Amino acid sequence: MNLKKYISTPILIGPVALGGAYPIRIQSMTNTDTLDTRASVAQCIRIIEAGADFVRLTAQGVREVENLAKIKKELQHSGFDTPLIADIHFNPAAAEIAARIVEKVRINPGNYADKRASFIKTELSDKEYNEELARIHERLLPLINICRENKTVIRIGINHGSLSDRIMTRYGNTPEGMVQSAMEFVQIFRSENFNDLVLSMKSSDTVIVLESNRLLVKKMLEEGVAYPIHLGVTEAGEGEDGRVRSAAGIGALLSEGIGDSVRVSLTEDPEREIPVAKEIVRFLGGSKDRIIRAVDSQKFNTRDLSYKPEVIIYKNGKYLTENDKPFKGEMLIFSYKTPPFLSEKSQKKTFLNPVFEEDDPEKLTIDAAALLGRYFILKQADGICITNSGKVQGEKLKELSFSILQATEARITRNRYISCPTCGRTKFNLQDAVKKVKAATGHLTGLKIAIMGCIVNGPGEMAGADYGYIGAGEGKVHIYRGMVPVKKNVPEENAVEELLRIIKEDQVENLHQPVI
Ligand code: SF4
Structure with missing residues (x-):
């Protein structure tokens, strides 16, 4: 069809x-x-x-x-x-x-x-x-x-x-x-x-x-x-994450x-x-x-690497380009020994190399994600190389590439923050709360943390999150582990600390789990 x-x-x-x-x-x-x-x-x-x-x-x-x-x-x-x-x-x-x-x-x-x-x-x-x-x-x-x-x-x-x-x-x-x-x-x-x-x-x-x-x-x-x-994509968050x-x-x-x-x-x-x-x-x-x-008719090169496997090098836990040198622009090689999303029959590896001419970082962020997202969501691409002839260069292009891979679940290198846009039901400053939670947990990787404005829709719509920080009324927050509220009505001023304490406790407990 x-x-x-x-x-x-x-x-x-x-x-x-x-x-x-x-x-x-x-x-x-x-x-x-x-x-x-x-x-x-x-x-x-x-x-x-x-x-x-x-x-x-x-x-x-x-x-x-x-x-x-x-x-x-x-x-x-x-x-x-x-x-x-x-x-x-x-x-x-x-x-x-x-x-x-x-x-x-x-x-x-x-x-x-x-x-x-x-x-x-x-x-x-x-x-x-x-x-x-x-x-x-x-x-x-x-x-x-x-x-x-x-x-x-x-x-x-x-x-x-x-x-x-x-x-x-x-x-x-x-x-x-x-x-x-x-x-x-x-x-x-x-x-x-x-x-x-x-x-x-x-x-x-x-x-x-x-x-x-x-x-x-x-x-x-x-x-x-x-x-x-x-x-719409709900609870997309804020800043670059939300836009991507x-x-x-x-x-x-x-x-x-x-x-x-x-x-x-x-x-x-x-x-x-x-x-x-x-x-x-x-x-x-x-x-x-x-x-x-x-x-x-979009102009971007899709390079088929199936005949050039030597381009992909796995070294010290990272996939790097030949001789560890990046290609012109910034290059992110994205590959696996066993590609998780390619069929057994196909070992073809594809990376996308779109070329932009953009001076505005926000526009570049939106355009690159709008163009490239679908290939990673559909698991049709393994790598991404954004080339920009405008003013946005270097680290920003690398960060943007990682953000696109993270947003499409293609490669997780950070925490994922799920936060709602707030509405008339929100009884506290969610924008501040998101910033505080991000600052307190940014050193961790791979967690899904939801920061939601109300307990009416928040718990349902954060489904899949490891932890939830959910507004429960004026100045009060419920802390969730998965779908379960583990601390109720925590005063807002202590809530980030409490969330971090629970995450740390879980991590220590996981460290002590016997390996079966
Ligand atoms: S989770 Fe609650 S506060 Fe946030 S947008 Fe949905 S209904 Fe509004």
């Missing part, structure tokens, strides 16, 4: 067309308290002025949803009619009110009408499974009717890590489970002849993002539907022609997400057709 043939059917979100041959749309999400009208309006304006086509706001309860009407009115009063999106979890009543106020409502099938996943494995018979679907169908009916009346669009937004017990029981926390969760909701909406839908499959793992979106497209093509797709992870995941999909809107999630002020999203889209070409052509 040629996924490049996937062209979605356009829909209107307020006055803005999304999908088909329309430009790829950019959005961000506020992190103010939605009850704070002034702060929310001011932040919406900063996001819009940075170039967003849509702005999303969290609406955790009926009060917050009702305040969206005030926020919308004040924005209109200031001359901004950018469509607003309400982000709803666990609260069908809030979704129903929001659908009368804003242009689009995002719901999460993992928690819309299901209880939150308890991670306790239970078996459901087919009968029980279908009864649950019938119950969800009934619960969605009022929302569908309100959306139809008000021309409100629904995004069925799946997050890896916040799937329902029903899905987890049958499919696990997998791309298949994510797609199944979305398609069950799609079928309910379709059976009611409601098609103003956008779908999304998000994860903090770029491999899962690519796999789940590809599978979603495949399923939609099989079912003869083509809803617009919204792209986002650009690699989103760029991989856009370069396959998948994706109609984009949100880059950074643990930074939300308006800072917009230039990153715009640069990913600009670099890859702007509209879907152009993106496909841009990638097909």
Whole structure:
């Protein structure tokens, strides 16, 4: 199946067309308290002025949803009619009110009408499974009717890590489970002849993002539907890590022609997400057709090393170039005695040597990750050599290469920090917390540490992390080891120290484990 043939059917979100041959749309999400009208309006304006086509706001309860009407009115009063999106979890009543106020409502099938996943494995018979679907169908009916009346669009937004017990029981926390969760909701909406839908499959793992979106497209093509797709890599973090992870995941999909809107999630002020999203889209070409052509004709050399194995030298624990000398520019040889991701039959080694002309380090970071990410996510490349004729040179190119390999899980040389972009639920300064946790643990390697803004969605969405630092209310933090909270309500000022103490204890214990 040629996924490049996937062209979605356009829909209107307020006055803005999304999908088909329309430009790829950019959005961000506020992190103010939605009850704070002034702060929310001011932040919406900063996001819009940075170039967003849509702005999303969290609406955790009926009060917050009702305040969206005030926020919308004040924005209109200031001359901004950018469509607003309400982000709803666990609260069908809030979704129903929001659908009368804003242009689009995002719901999460993992928690819309299901209880939150308890991670306790239970078996459901087919009968029980279908009864649950019938119950969800009934619960969605009022929302569908309100959306139809008000021309409100629904995004069925799946997050890896916040799937329902029903899905987890049958499919696990997998791309298949994510797609199944979305398609069950799609079928309910379709059976009611409601098609103003956008779908999304998000994860903090770029491999899962690519796999789940590809599978979603495949399923939609099989079912003869083509809803617009919204792209994002969740909890991507901040700084270079966040930009590389986002650009690699989103760029991989856009370069396959998948994706109609984009949100880059950074643990930074939300308006800072917009230039990153715009640069990913600009670099890859702007509209879907152009993106496909841009990638097909991209000028980079793919060197096939299968006939020159002598180029790869393994010395003192490192793979180096011939005679230990780097190639012109900076060179990173990436190889294994037994390549872990090449088939038995193929011992071909490929490294990528893109050539840039870029003076701006941020643009180079985004462009390189958007271009190269997919080859490492798809395990099609073994090495990377970024050559730049612009001002960015030396150590920065090497660091960038390592960042791309790390973000695509191709080679782990650092810790991975998962941190959410924060939203109205965050009750402490997450940006500071991320900086402190990074500074305290930067000497370690290979750990996955999540720093999340709230205990409502944080624990689910950090799935796979070794440790979690999760906001539990004003000035309080829960520390997690894997999925288990091991210290609750630690005062924020002691929380980094406490996290480090737990990590150290675990490392000492691991050192004393007998080798079997
Ligand atoms: S984890 Fe919580 S605070 Fe962070 S973005 Fe998600 S809902 Fe908001």
